Amino acid sequence: MTAGNDDATFSDALEGLHRGDFSRLEPLFDDRSGRSGKPQIVEWHEQGRLRDQPKALAEALTCASFLGRTSIAEYLLKQGLDPSGGAGTGLDALHWASNRGQLEAVRLLIRAKAPLETRSIYGGTAVETAIWSAINEPRRDHLQIIEELLNAGARLDDTEYPTGHPRIDAILERYRSL
Numbered sequence: 226m227t228a229g230n231d232d233a234t235f236s237d238a239l240e241g242l243h244r245g246d247f248s249r250l251e252p253l254f255d256d257r258s259g260r261s262g263k264p265q266i267v268e269w270h271e272q273g274r275l276r277d278q279p280k281a282l283a284e285a286l287t288c289a290s291f292l293g294r295t296s297i298a299e300y301l302l303k304q305g306l307d308p309s310g311g312a313g314t315g316l317d318a319l320h321w322a323s324n325r326g327q328l329e330a331v332r333l334l335i336r337a338k339a340p341l342e343t344r345s346i347y348g349g350t351a352v353e354t355a356i357w358s359a360i361n362e363p364r365r366d367h368l369q370i371i372e373e374l375l376n377a378g379a380r381l382d383d384t385e386y387p388t389g390h391p392r393i394d395a396i397l398e399r400y401r402s403l
Contacts, residue, residue, distance in 0.1 A: 234265075235269060235274060238250060238253055238265075238266075238269075238281075239278060239281045242280075242281045242284040242285055242288060242311075242313075243280065243281060243284060243313055244313075245284070245313055245314035247287075247288040247291040247292060247321075248292075250288055251292055252265075253265040253266045254266055254288065254289055254292050254294045254297055256296075264294070264297055266285055266289075266297060267297060267300055270282070270285075270300075270301070270304065280311060280313070281311075282301070282306060283306060283307065283309075283310050283311035284310070284311035284313055285297075285301060285311075286298055286301045286302070286306050286307075286308075286310035286311065286318050287310035287311045287312070287313075287314070287316075287317060287318040287321055289301065289318075289330070290310060290318040290319070290321050290322040290327060290330040290333075290334060291318075291321040291322065291324075291325055291327070292325075292327075293322070293325065293327035293329065293330050294330075295327075295329045295330050295333050298318070298330055298333055298334070299333055302333070302337050308334055308337035308338055308339035308340075309339055309340060309343065310339075312343075312345075312346075314346075315345055315346025315347070316345045316346065316347075316354070317339075317343055317345070318330075318334055318339060319331065319334045319335075319339040319340075319341070319343070319351040320343075320345045320349075320351050320354045322334060322370075323351045323352070323354045323355040323358065323370055323374065324354050324355070324357075324358045324362070325358075325364070326358070326364025326365060326366045326367050326370065327366075328366035328369055328370055328373070331351075331370050331373055331374065332373060335373060335374070335377045339351075341374060341377060341378060341379040341380075342379070342380060350379060350380070350383075351374055351379060352371060352374040352375060352379035352380075352381070352384070353383070353384055355367055355370045355371045355374060356371060356384065356388065356393060356397075359371065359390070359393055360388060360390055360393065368392055368393070368396065371393065371396050371397075372396060375396070375400045381397060381400060381401060384397065386398075386401065
C-alpha cells in the first residue's frame with residue numbers, strides 16, 4: 226500500500242479488508258503510518274471514515290489480530306467491536322490469531338470474551354486451528370496458544386488425538402483428563 230491519494234488508499238483498504246488481504250494491508254496497521262503518527266486505520270476510525278463500514282471495521286479487528294497488532298485490536302475492542310471480528314475469509318479474529326501464532330492477540334481476544342467454539346469455514350474451532358497450525362505451519366508460540374485456549378475453556382470434543390506430535394499430545398493429554 227502506498228500513501229498516494231488518501232481517498233484511493235482508503236477505497237483500496239476497504240476492498241482489501243473485505244477480501245482478507247491482511248498481509249498486504251500491514252502498512253496501514255503500523256504504529257506511525259498515519260499523518261498524526263498513529264496507525265492509519267486508527268486515524269480513519271477517529272475521522273469517522275469507517276462509521277458506515279461495519280463489515281470492514283470488523284475485518285480490521287481480524288486483520289489486527291492476524292498481524293499481531295494488539296494495540297490496534299485493543300483500540301477497536303474499546304470502540305465496542307464484537308471480539309469475534311469479521312469472518313469474511315472464513316476465519317474470525319481468534320482463528321487467525323491462533324493460526325498465525327499471535328499469542329498476545331489470542332490473550333487479548335480471550336480477555337474480551339471472543340467465542341472459543343466458533344467453527345471456521347474448515348470446521349475447526351480456534352484450538353483446533355492452533356493445533357493444525359502447530360503441526361503444519363509451526364510458529365514459536367503455537368504450543369502456548371493451545372494451552373491458553375484450553376485454560377480459557379476451549380473444548381477438545383472433536384479434536385483428533387493423538388496427533389503424532391509428542392509436545393502437542395502431552396498438552397492434549399493433560400486437558401483430556403480434566
